């Protein structure tokens with residue numbers, strides 16, 4: 001029954017349906033604890049369990065469908081060792097290093113390239129369809145007839161695979177249950193436990209709050225994997241409309257960063273904040289016409305049927321109308337790495353896909369193209385159209401039901417119909433992804449990009465016993481395949497570590513202090529609620545940490561954030577366990593905000609690779625600042641230092657990617 005119908009029928013709001021037991025302790029013990037049961041966390045759990053470890057997973061939502069990949073996946077990046085691929089792990093890693101000018105995590109990229117295909121193949125064994133088994137696409141240029149694999153973006157180098165992944169989370173969930181993994185849904189992890197309760201000491205577990213019962217969960221573990229995904233709700237916040245039901249997820253609140261920060265771990269690229277085209281009133285992603293990402297290659301026409309061409313990186317047009325599907329080969333030695341892999345745009349030319357005419361905003365303003373524009377599927381070759389509005393939209397995260405099924409039911413037929421690209425300001429058409437640009441979608445919203453924990457070749461953080469995996473906790477990596485692959489790898493490493501580590505009892509004063517912090521909002525009176533607090537945090541980030549930053553504004557921002565948390569934050573109330581979880585997340589968001597502003601203060605030079613601009617240090621790309629800024633929480637204040645971009649092949653590591661992978665990668669190494 002809908003909320004509205006219930007109130008209409010009964011004349012009252014529903015009562016809280018669970019027994020509330022604030023502070024009651026629930027203790028769980030395992031070899032490995034995985035925090036966050038998205039695709040990375042599930043793979044970490046599966047792998048650790050397969051390696052003989054007892055495993056517990058704490059998930060904010062529900063493992064079966066939770067996280068960004070919960071509703072499915074249609075293309076798997078980084079499967080470069082598949083039998084048809086012309087890309088090697090070395091080439092793949094190099095492409096990311098060049099495209100990010102070194103601001104990525106090459107060890108993670110190399111691990112992904114080495115193991116991405118194996119990780120996908122295991123998904124197939126578990127029950128995910130990764131081949132064109134029914135020969136629907138027989139004869140298509142993106143299909144390999146022998147293996148029946150289907151490729152996306154680059155039909156020549158074949159490094160990204162189209163899959164039928166709508167059921168991927170239920171399949172992983174089932175495997176976890178079969179392996180005896182203990183799953184704790186609806187638990188918001190609030191802190192890491194460290195040996196002796198000391199910051200920077202070995203991690204020995206975590207605490208959490210059950211967002212249905214309010215119980216206090218104490219997880220004791222020999223090794224911990226954090227896989228809590230990206231950070232949302234920090235630069236924009238409009239939960240009542242569709243913003244967070246779309247590309248991000250309300251549960252992605254940066255808590256995974258905050259808990260590591262408080263435990264003393266080091267982070268990289270926290271100052272890397274990119275402007276995105278997200279407005280407060282977006283259309284649901286993929287629901288309107290665009291020609292990027294999953295919709296790459298879709299012909300675009302204006303209201304008079306005039307074609308908007310795709311251009312190569314040298315500015316020349318790609319083929320005739322509708323011929324994007326057999327684009328010119330990339331530059332010598334290059335290949336296309338596709339979209340959505342955690343890189344600032346533009347990707348280095350050698351690896352960049354053709355794109356829609358970048359001058360389109362000016363041409364619209366001059367009247368050369370007449371709005372509205374449309375995505376014209378009718379001009380696509382039959383099999384391409386089926387692959388796109390069928391395979392991909394039918395399996396892509398969050399599009400199977402709202403777009404593919406509903407549009408089809410409502411009569412949309414890509415053989416005959418076009419999808420409207422929301423009209424509006426010509427500038428909205430900057431870049432080819434207009435799903436969030438409709439209406440007032442000028443580039444007005446920011447989000448962190450590529451930031452994450454500093455890791456070694458085991459994907460262990462600088463705090464012993466703490467490993468990370470997934471779409472963003474590992475600095476510089478991005479997509480679904482990468483998340484699963486780093487999850488699998490981190491799970492293996494955590495299981496290995498747990499073989500020799502001992503269980504340690506949590507420090508009672510650390511537990512008490514955390515309980516005090518977590519339950520303060522249920523005792524608070526007369527304060528504000530979590531939504532107001534979240535909005536205020538966002539406002540501070542928007543005002544004091546925009547794309548162009550300076551020392552005095554950043555320092556004011558940190559001051560404002562601390563004042564907000566010390567005043568309104570300390571008096572904020574929660575009237576049920578759900579609100580309590582959301583408030584605790586706000587405390588974490590404030591931490592992440594401070595991390596970003598502190599790291600931004602420390603980088604005293606503008607940097608084009610990070611889209612980082614300091615108005616008080618306007619000189620771009622000075623060699624002295626061509627390095628990572630590492631940041632951690634010291635005794636009381638943030639401590640920062642510089643780290644060379646190639647730290648992963650310097651002492652104590654071996655000088656090549658392959659040597660390090662051999663040294664650290666294997667379970668028995």
Ligand SMILES: Cc1cc2nc3c(=O)[nH]c(=O)nc-3n(C[C@H](O)[C@H](O)[C@H](O)COP(=O)(O)OP(=O)(O)OC[C@H]3O[C@@H](n4cnc5c(N)ncnc54)[C@H](O)[C@@H]3O)c2cc1C
Nearest residue numbers: 036038039040060067068069189229397470471479480483
């Ligand atoms: C609509 C959409 C479509 C996409 N399509 C593709 C695609 O086709 N191909 C592709 O490669 N990528 C795609 N992506 C990106 C891909 O889904 C993500 O990169 C990937 O899911 C990241 O995995 P993850 O496990 O790191 O994070 P997530 O899947 O987001 O999982 C993180 C989990 O951590 C949990 N969590 C957070 N905080 C806490 C806490 N404090 N305590 C406990 N649990 C917590 C969350 O509830 C969540 O379940 C898509 C993303 C979206 C949103």
